[in-house]
Amino acid sequence: MIKHGRLKRAALLAAPLLAFATAAHPAMAADPAPASAPEASVHVPIAYHKLENGLKVVISPDHSVPTTTIGVYYGIGFRLEPKNRTGFAHLFEHMMFQGSENLGKAEFIGLVNKNGGVLNGSTRFDFTNYYEVVPSNTTETFLWAEADRMKGLDITQANLTNQQGVVKNEVKVNVLNQPYGGFPWLDLPQLANTNWYNAHNFYGDLKEIDAATLEDVQKFFDQYYAPNNAVLVVAGDVDPTQVMDWAKQYFGPIPAAAAIPRPDISEPRQTEQKRIEKVDPLAPQPALAWAYHVPPKGTPEAAAFRLIDLLLIQGDDSRFNRVLVNQKGYSDSVDGGINWPLGDAYDYNGPMLWSGMLVHSGDVTDDQILSDIDGIVKDLQANLVSPDELERAKTKALSRLYDTIGNGNRVGLVNMLATFALFDDDPNRVNRLEKEIEAVTPEMIRKTAREYLRPTNRSIIDLKPGKAAAQDGQ
Incomplete structure (x- = not known):
């Protein structure tokens, strides 16, 4: 099937x-x-x-x-x-x-x-x-x-x-x-x-x-x-x-390939915000999506950004969900993540985006939503995350790690072992992920947020309902 x-x-x-x-x-x-x-x-x-x-x-x-x-x-x-x-x-x-x-x-x-x-x-x-x-x-x-x-x-x-x-x-x-x-x-x-x-x-x-x-x-x-x-x-x-x-x-008897092409997949540092509008004739409501380039994999900043993802967008207790969904009522959920929705924060090998999106009613503008997002981000850039909030994010990260590795079908474990071996020649990294999570400090969170959540590192898409949606609303 x-x-x-x-x-x-x-x-x-x-x-x-x-x-x-x-x-x-x-x-x-x-x-x-x-x-x-x-x-x-x-x-x-x-x-x-x-x-x-x-x-x-x-x-x-x-x-x-x-x-x-x-x-x-x-x-x-x-x-x-x-x-x-x-x-x-x-x-x-x-x-x-x-x-x-x-x-x-x-x-x-x-x-x-x-x-x-x-x-x-x-x-x-x-x-x-x-x-x-x-x-x-x-x-x-x-x-x-x-x-x-x-x-x-x-x-x-x-x-x-x-x-x-x-x-x-x-x-x-x-x-x-x-x-x-x-x-x-x-x-x-x-x-x-x-x-x-x-x-x-x-x-x-x-x-x-x-x-x-x-x-x-x-x-x-x-x-x-x-x-x-x-x-x-x-x-x-x-x-x-x-x-x-x-x-x-x-x-063993299968012959190796003579040469495997490896294109240059590097990305330059983004220095200006990008924003476009997309019209979707089939969409019943407007939507907003955004993306930031994440730190290079294998760096301390990458580990910090994985916790930033948990702090901002993952789960009902995340900052975006608390403000955009529970307080403002813009949408019933905010979805997103690193390498979302095609993978996770570990199984890639090149430049990657942290993205998010929400579908919202027509009585709120995308600029209003972005203003609230900017306020949440600026707070993370200006102030150190509290020890309690960081500990909750680490607990969430560890719980997800344990759930993935301990699942009875072992598919998540196989995915980690395979990608760590394929990309880094190091499947044993799975046994060091706890230390990567625990090593992140409030100072690392703030430093990483200042560099990678800057507006000039962001791309935005405003999705507007097209003719079909407009006719349905008449």
């Missing part, structure tokens, strides 16, 4: 670029954090290896539930796709389910379903991933199956034509014919960024999707779906030595 939309405002927001699925990604969930974090510290057992062909293998044994979660992450996301082939990363994600050397069309999905498992695939900024949660006694079977499609796809004109139609239909359903379609998750990166790789239409131009050829597909597969551009993560009720033997047996 095609599964789309995991956000609370599912009726208003287009979904991430997802393929076949029978389970939601816990890292994308927006559940409120518990009142207090568990006392236990994180210690994820990790065995990390690399095969001779460059494949990174991360194994995390956990015998609490008799299942295994297998994830294969490829270092190709929609910001890395070739020019003149927008939407190609997402199109290719679909192609991976069309059959391989030993599994025919949809047989991979059928194999998972017959064994009582669940699976999913998605395209993100910097990676495309595939995972399945299956009974642990089938671990070898699914390692073989993932290796089979890494080794070679059934690339035919019929399969390509079929999936071009599927992807184009997704664009029409989720963007072109949807109220608030593409707003703001497609719109904000195109406004805020200047580098084409960060600023193009990630879902893809319909003409460019149609223009994809079999030669394009084969070239893309050979360049990016190679073991030296991938991470295999196996977490669950497994023996690490046995898993490593299987990884060598099934993935």
